[in-house]
Amino acid sequence: MSPSATSDLPISPSPFRPRILVPEKVSADGLALLTDLYEVDIRTGLAPDELISLIPSYQALIVRSETKVTAAVLQAGRKLKVVARAGVGVDNIDVSAATAQGIIVVNSPSGNIVAAAEHTVALLLATARNVGRADGTLKSGKWERARLVGVEVGRKTLGIIGLGKVGMKVARMAIGLGMKVISMDPYASPDLARQAGVALVEKLGDLLPVVDFLTIHTPLLASTLNLLGEAEFQTMKPTARVLNVARGGVYNEDALLKALDEGWIVGAGIDVFTAEPPAPDSSAARLAAHPKVVATPHLGASTVEAQENVSMDVCAQVLEILRGGLPTAAVNAPLILPEEYRKLQPFVRLVERMGSLYTQHFVGGKGGMIGGRRFELVYQGELAGVGNTRPLFAALVKGLVSSISDSGGRDVNIVNATLIAKEKGIIINETHIRESEGLVYASLVTLRSYGTAGEHGDGQKTQVIDGYVSGRNIYISKLDRFAANFTPEGTLVVLHNYDEPGKIGSVGMVLGKHGVNIRFMHVASLDPETKLELARTQSETASESGVSQDKENGNGNRDPANEALMILGVDGGVTKEVLDDLGKPEGILNVSLVRL
Ligand SMILES: NC(=O)C1=CN([C@@H]2O[C@H](COP(=O)(O)OP(=O)(O)OC[C@H]3O[C@@H](n4cnc5c(N)ncnc54)[C@H](O)[C@@H]3O)[C@@H](O)[C@H]2O)C=CC1
Ligand SMILES: O=C(O)C(=O)COP(=O)(O)O
Numbered sequence: 001m002s003p004s005a006t007s008d009l010p011i012s013p014s015p016f017r018p019r020i021l022v023p024e025k026v027s028a029d030g031l032a033l034l035t036d037l038y039e040v041d042i043r044t045g046l047a048p049d050e051l052i053s054l055i056p057s058y059q060a061l062i063v064r065s066e067t068k069v070t071a072a073v074l075q076a077g078r079k080l081k082v083v084a085r086a087g088v089g090v091d092n093i094d095v096s097a098a099t100a101q102g103i104i105v106v107n108s109p110s111g112n113i114v115a116a117a118e119h120t121v122a123l124l125l126a127t128a129r130n131v132g133r134a135d136g137t138l139k140s141g142k143w144e145r146a147r148l149v150g151v152e153v154g155r156k157t158l159g160i161i162g163l164g165k166v167g168m169k170v171a172r173m174a175i176g177l178g179m180k181v182i183s184m185d186p187y188a189s190p191d192l193a194r195q196a197g198v199a200l201v202e203k204l205g206d207l208l209p210v211v212d213f214l215t216i217h218t219p220l221l222a223s224t225l226n227l228l229g230e231a232e233f234q235t236m237k238p239t240a241r242v243l244n245v246a247r248g249g250v251y252n253e254d255a256l257l258k259a260l261d262e263g264w265i266v267g268a269g270i271d272v273f274t275a276e277p278p279a280p281d282s283s284a285a286r287l288a289a290h291p292k293v294v295a296t297p298h299l300g301a302s303t304v305e306a307q308e309n310v311s312m313d314v315c316a317q318v319l320e321i322l323r324g325g326l327p328t329a330a331v332n333a334p335l336i337l338p339e340e341y342r343k344l345q346p347f348v349r350l351v352e353r354m355g356s357l358y359t360q361h362f363v364g365g366k367g368g369m370i371g372g373r374r375f376e377l378v379y380q381g382e383l384a385g386v387g388n389t390r391p392l393f394a395a396l397v398k399g400l401v402s403s404i405s406d407s408g409g410r411d412v413n414i415v416n417a418t419l420i421a422k423e424k425g426i427i428i429n430e431t432h433i434r435e436s437e438g439l440v441y442a443s444l445v446t447l448r449s450y451g452t453a454g455e456h457g458d459g460q461k462t463q464v465i466d467g468y469v470s471g472r473n474i475y476i477s478k479l480d481r482f483a484a485n486f487t488p489e490g491t492l493v494v495l496h497n498y499d500e501p502g503k504i505g506s507v508g509m510v511l512g513k514h515g516v517n518i519r520f521m522h523v524a525s526l527d528p529e530t531k532l533e534l535a536r537t538q539s540e541t542a543s544e545s546g547v548s549q550d551k552e553n554g555n556g557n558r559d560p561a562n563e564a565l566m567i568l569g570v571d572g573g574v575t576k577e578v579l580d581d582l583g584k585p586e587g588i589l590n591v592s593l594v595r596l
Contacts, residue, residue: 018059018322023051023067026086030311031062033319052076060318062086063093065298066276071097082321084314085331087112087301088166089247091220095332102416105331106317110165111309112301117169119300120215120245123269124174127241128153128213132294151212151239154178159211161227162218162246163188163198170215171198182207185218204228208235213243220247228252233259241267245300248273253283260292269294324349326391343386347445348395350467350474351377353488353596354447355399357476360594361494362449362463374427375400376448383443384432393428396447397421441468444477482565484524488596491570495582496590499525499564503587507566510581519569526563534561563589 019039023046034040055077062084063069069083071094083093085107098105126132129150137144158174160167163185171181175197182199184207193200201207218224229252242265244251253274259265270287276298278284288295317327325345377396394417401420421428447465466478476488497503511518574593583591
């Protein structure tokens with residue numbers, strides 16, 4: 001039998017194209033990454049109930065700030081794997097509902113921060129110099145220079161609440177304009193603030209009375225909603241101007257209206273509102289129309305550059321998630337560093353396939369169980385030095401249960417993997433072996449499974465799968481007791497048989513008869529260790545009984561040292577009938593079908 005592994009054959013594209021819904025204006029640059037592989041439907045202006053009725057057939061949803069991704073939308077999205085926010089703020093997405101359902105939420109953490117910071121500076125100068133009112137009066141035929149005298153921002157004090165990515169950029173720009181900057185952010189790094197020339201204060205009370213301009217750059221959270229109310233505005237200088245390019249609601253809108261009307265402050269520059277667009281006659285609408293306010297319709301991120309950035313960022317992540325990879329900016333999943341991401345990504349694919357191969361080869365149709373089993377993932381070589389292997393843990397759970405998943409057909413992912421493993425009673429231990437003698441691969445992953453008492457079928461046996469990565473390609477190097485070398489991909493038929501003449505011919509005939517095309521064939525013989533072990537036991541038995549061991553002992557019990565695995569990559573439907581026919585010839589011990 002001559003093995004011929006052709007594992008790197010291209011996979012034919014699936015006729016089934018997963019669908020992506022885009023209910024908002026998202027830059028075409030990123031969407032172009034997706035259109036070859038997926039059906040991308042741009043449907044702007046959907047009403048909430050239209051979104052709920054459409055979402056069940058989509059695997060991914062890409063939104064900006066207008067679409068409310070509520071628990072009801074997520075519940076209806078039975079196939080959803082990812083909700084991507086082409087921007088920063090995810091307050092329009094029910095992230096906990098997504099997490100509970102195993103849906104990954106990703107965003108673009110920094111694609112639009114320059115745009116948001118520049119818009120803040122635009123509003124800062126516009127409020128200082130009455131740009132909005134000046135433009136309005138001139139357009140209505142008036143020439144009102146005397147009533148439109150402004151103030152300079154140079155040498156004035158800017159207060160920043162929230163010294164994160166946008167806040168810090170605003171700080172640097174403001175310092176460039178000659179402003180003094182102080183900030184309140186309980187979670188900011190004092191070192192970074194000092195280096196940027198920003199004075200950190202501990203309490204709002206230390207900041208509000210001394211600033212000439214105030215800007216907020218916090219997310220909208222329960223703790224930041226109504227952060228500034230009447231009491232706070234009353235402590236500010238009557239000449240102060242406030243800006244909001246973060247989220248409507250951080251300044252209480254009623255209180256802000258009152259502050260402007262009562263003269264507690266002199267002006268405001270507002271880009272965001274509690275409802276967008278503001279409902280007629282609401283406080284938000286009155287603010288937008290107020291003569292002391294320069295208002296923009298949530299334009300912070302609306303630049304060509306920012307929209308290209310965020311679109312590219314999130315579409316690349318959607319692409320990766322839909323093909324089983326890891327996102328780089330998941331809002332509801334453990335973060336991995338970019339260096340780790342690059343290193344781990346092929347191993348994540350490998351471990352997932354190893355888990356799926358395990359379930360389908362060792363358990364599928366043999367009465368075994370996954371639940372209650374104990375697994376060990378052993379990382380050897382370079383991989384043993386990676387600190388955060390949580391994505392690999394999750395990939396194993398996903399692989400193990402994906403072909404037997406009872407969670408409504410929804411795939412397991414890095415968000416809900418731990419919960420699912422717990423529910424199924426699967427125990428996974430991870431072992432890192434840094435110094436491995438004689439390791440031929442840069443890294444080797446071993447999946448070992450140990451049965452627990454009281455199991456059926458193969459439950460008591462220890463089963464092993466080894467895999468490695470070469471370049472970005474993944475390979476299985478050991479399956480059970482057999483030394484292999486094949487790519488775990490596509491549909492595989494694994495035959496456990498005695499390595500005898502005529503086997504390939506009979507298998508080829510059966511598959512040919514059923515119209516199943518063979519893409520590649522690989523023969524795995526017993527690994528050297530098992531061979532040695534068998535030889536040792538055989539010679540012990542022989543010397544005890546005084547008889548030599550033949551290939552076949554005449555009782556139909558063939559020599560176990562002559563067992564092999566035939567791994568066939570196939571195209572076309574492999575039915576139960578095909579598998580039954582494959583198992584019929586003499587010398588075939590077992591046939592399993594694995595879809596990866
Ligand atoms: N108008 C627009 O188009 C845009 C608006 N945004 C908004 O800006 C927000 C901030 O964005 P990034 O700077 O990228 O976020 P970030 O996460 O880098 O920074 C937020 C900062 O707020 C601080 N913070 C949280 N709670 C606080 C509190 N109670 N008091 C003081 N500080 C607090 C955090 O410690 C953090 O440093 C986003 O969440 C989004 O809502 C962002 C981009 C565009
Ligand atoms: O990124 C953010 O948080 C924004 O507020 C930008 O919103 P948008 O994508 O322009 O609807």
